[in-house]
Amino acid sequence: MSDAAALPDPRGAAILAGLGAALYWGGLTLGAGGAGVGADTAMGALYLAGALCAAARDDRLRRLAVAFIALAALWAVLAPLSAAVLAGDALPRLSGLRLWPEALSALAGGLALSALSQSDAAGPMDLVFGAALGIAILMALALLWPEAATVLTxxxxxxxxxxxxxxxxxxxxxxxxxxxxxxxxxxxxxxxxxxxxxxxxxxxxxxxxxxxxxxxxxxxxxxxxxxxxxxxxxxxxxxxxxxxxxxxxxxxxxxxxxxxxxxxxxx
CATH class of the missing domain: 1.10.132 (Topoisomerase I; Chain A, domain 4)
Known part of the structure; x- marks a missing residue:
């Protein structure tokens, strides 16, 4: 089986990239997620740059969109979650389901990469989906098995x-x-x-x-x-x-x- 993917949907990718930033910022507005990390503006700018490049007709710009969207989605997950781990605040945030903006933002970013349907999007797409899946697993463990969530964070x-x-x-x-x-x-x-x-x-x-x-x-x-x-x-x-x-x-x-x-x- 080849790595060829379905025809790209650049408009859908651009919309999903914008949705990723909106979900993250919406969570911050509601007091959830990684408030106080200080990198939220830069992350949103990366999402926006990825959306603009995704809508372009140039294949080179679409490859750049893959990098921008993947970096923004991973940043949205790793920055606040790492800060919570270092501050010893990860388990309360996970058990309180306060990291849902990061999970949804990464999910939107992963779907945007999937909508680009390029062979070079496969690796970043799996990493972004994995980040969203990782937060979901950690939140479930924090609710059902706090000891395991404590070890993993x-x-x-x-x-x-x-x-x-x-x-x-x-x-x-x-x-x-x-x-x-x-x-x-x-x-x-x-x-x-x-x-x-x-x-x-x-x-x-x-x-x-x-x-x-x-x-x-x-x-x-x-x-x-x-x-x-x-x-x-x-x-x-x-x-x-x-x-x-x-x-x-x-x-x-x-x-x-x-x-x-x-x-x-x-x-």
């Missing part, structure tokens, strides 16, 4: 693993419906290989952070200080092995799904 690296796993799921879902092309096969294989590597990187960083607490632990002092240093050490080790587990489980599940899709296609 413990650090920016945990969050990156979660969103890459969601992007891989989005790619495989599209492949299961529309067929597995050579391009999507290569991208899926790359993302699957990236997941455990990021998990191992998180393990190394976590162990380094844990070892940084050793001098305080061996220096002695009051029992309270020793307890705090030991807690920091164990907390770093816990975070280290969490990223490895997330990466390996996600990679194993995605590999199995890819194998099933390929088997169904060959059969």
């Amino acid at each position: 413990r650090s920016p690296l945990h969050l990156a693993l979660t969103l890459i796993a969601a992007s891989t799921m989005a790619l495989l879902l599209r492949a299961s419906l529309a067929g597995l092309t050579p391009r999507s096969r290569r991208m899926a294989s790359g993302l699957i290989a990236l997941l455990p590597l990021l998990g191992f990187a998180g393990t190394i960083l976590g162990i380094m952070g844990a070892l940084a607490a050793l001098p305080d632990l061996f220096a002695g002092g009051t029992a309270g200080n020793d307890t705090a240093a030991l807690g920091a050490l164990l907390g770093g080790l816990s975070g280290a092995f969490e990223t490895t587990l997330i990466g390996l489980v996600a990679a194993a599940a995605a590999s199995l799904a890819l194998t099933l899709i390929e088997t169904a296609r060959d059969g």
Whole structure:
């Protein structure tokens, strides 16, 4: 099966790109989403530039529209969600369903990329759909299984693993419906290989952070200080092995799904 897609719908892509910005700004007006991030104007400008390029008749401008819309949609998701993770405010926002503007904005951006129907839109489209799917999964977990949502948003690296796993799921879902092309096969294989590597990187960083607490632990002092240093050490080790587990489980599940899709296609 080739990577050729259906005829593009530039007007639909332009409308959907504008809708993505409107959904995000509407959420901010209502006090939801990533209020206070400070990048909202630039994100909207990228969406607008993508809409204008999408409506052009020049293929080079439409390729530029793919980059603009994908960057705007990912920015709308990653900037506020990362800020919430760093501020320790991710779980309340997720459980309160306050990140719906980001999810809907990314969904509109992904649909805009799909409406462009270009082969070079396939990769960015899956990443954007994955970002929207990742937020939806995190909000569901925050409501039904808060402990899991806490683990998946413990650090920016945990969050990156979660969103890459969601992007891989989005790619495989599209492949299961529309067929597995050579391009999507290569991208899926790359993302699957990236997941455990990021998990191992998180393990190394976590162990380094844990070892940084050793001098305080061996220096002695009051029992309270020793307890705090030991807690920091164990907390770093816990975070280290969490990223490895997330990466390996996600990679194993995605590999199995890819194998099933390929088997169904060959059969």
